[in-house]
Amino acid sequence: MKRYELDTIGQIYGPTITKTWSPTFRVQVTLHETVDPALLQQATDNLRSRFPYIFVALKKGLCSYYFEETDENLQVQPDGEHMLAYYGMEEAAHHCLRVIYGKKHIAIEILHVLTDGNGANVILFTLLHRYLELRHGLPEVPANFRHNLVYSFNDKPIDEESENAFTKNAGSNPINLKEPRPYKLQGKRLTDKQEIYTIGVIDTDALVAKAHSCKATVTTYLSAVMAEVICELQNEQCQKKAVAIGVPVDLRKVLASKSMRNCVAQKNLVLLPEQLNYSLEQKCDLLGQQLNHFRQDKELVRNLIAAYVTPLENPLVKHIPCIVKDRVISYLYTRDADAVMSINLSNLGEVKVPEEMRPFIDRVYFILGQEKTIPNTCTVISFNGKTSINFTRNIQESAVEDRFFRHLKELGLNVDVEQLK
Incomplete structure (x- = not known):
């Protein structure tokens, strides 16, 4: 299975996970209609072709952490009694994110080791667009479509999407962090x-x-x-x-x-x-x-x-x-x-979705774990x-x-x- 190196922030977050704490957050969209779990599962399965680098398990080697692609299905889950439940190494050994649904909402809870809030929003709204395609016949996003939140399934993932932007862009004079x-x-x-x-x-x-x-x-x-x-x-x-x-x-x-x-x-x-x-x-x-x-x-x-x-x-x-x-x-x-x-x-700013999605969305939430x-x-x-x-x-x-x-x-x-x- 393909391996990916953690980005610099991921390399810091990985070792901070303990038996009682994990760096997690949640992005959620509330709809005007009841969620169909079967179609949400189908849309989640479709994500793998566009974002293979998020279908990964967090592994701990002798001297470093790394991601390894997993062929284990990412099963959508009904929302539980508590948001942002603990997400430790045992859970991350399967996947580093959860896709969750309630009566009228779809959410992603994700380990900060994998991505940040802006990256998670792309995953959530690309997932939502595919879900609406399946449920309401929205047209597929065309190839080379440029939108900051919804990616096209007709485009192949590029290497830059899974790269460590920190090592690529680091300067030559590190500042004092104190x-x-x-x-x-x-x-x-x-x-x-x-x-x-x-x-x-x-x-x-x-x-x-x-x-x-x-x-x-x-x-x-x-x-x-x-x-x-x-x-x-x-x-x-x-x-x-x-x-x-x-x-x-x-x-x-x-x-x-x-x-x-x-x-x-x-x-x-x-x-x-x-x-x-x-x-x-x-x-x-x-x-x-x-x-x-x-x-x-x-x-x-x-x-x-x-x-x-x-x-x-x-x-x-x-x-x-x-x-x-x-x-x-x-x-x-x-x-x-x-x-x-x-x-x-932490302010993720204004969520701007393609116009065809707006009639279906009621509210958007961003919730950071402790x-x-x-x-x-x-x-x-x-x-x-x-x-x-x-x-x-x-x-x-x-x-x-x-x-x-x-x-x-x-x-x-x-x-x-x-x-x-």
Whole structure:
């Protein structure tokens, strides 16, 4: 069976999987009609010809992890009692993703080892288009059709889709990854690996207008509001530490990459202690400058990538047994990833599907599983005039999402809040 090397992010995520935690997330589309499981299974089977590199098992060798193509069927599953169930090495030894359905929804839950949120969206909406072809006779997507979310089954997969975009684009001057330790959210842990998901739904046009009134993008605006919430929380504890909002940035446009593996880098948007009392407009301006500078400086992006690629590609490191290397990578992940942000805010932006699909789709969701040591995460996705903001937490306290949505309401936005199991 064909083998694939993990991308650089996958090489980091693989060793972090434990007996109690796995890096997973979910993308979901809710339809206006009941799902036909048999047709969904047929559409899932059809995916293999277009995306053979996602039909893989995660394997652990003596000194490295790798993917191996599997001929085991990827069986669609009815949605269970809990979203984002644990996905460890035993499960990944069969497949690295699940295709799940409910009465009116189709979802993919996926290990971050395999791909990122943008890659998962391509898989989900290409799957959905094929499902609608089978159920409603939608015309097949023609060859060479250019759409960012729906790929044609008449095109063959190209090598670049399964390549490691990080090693290909790494710069020559790795930057120092050390950052100041910001304020950390805390709370009393829920029992039995529980997670609580809270979603706020906002009119997209109204949200965009609010962001533009502060001369900001939606991502920057929401990051600034989040920073205000965290400032408020730490003020109540008489602390005055930096606040860091971790924002994943899709690098496919920056690097002109067609990779379907992980192709994302996290940019921490930081307020220093002396900047905590800035107005919302000032916070938007400061955080926006940080994010724009990162997105526009291709050399900076390449050198950030190099900081991750260089040690992993070192010949000596490559030959260190996994039993040793896993512990080091897991420790460094906690020290250099989770420890340098207060919360993660991941925005997949507006989902734009081909027009023939729109009448069938009601809502779209993006839900991130729990970070390894951070109790709260936030994800954002927009479709058909509605923006869904999801909070995931594994602590009893709901202060972060409660205050975040309260702040948005005080800023004049209507927020409909719902809680998922």
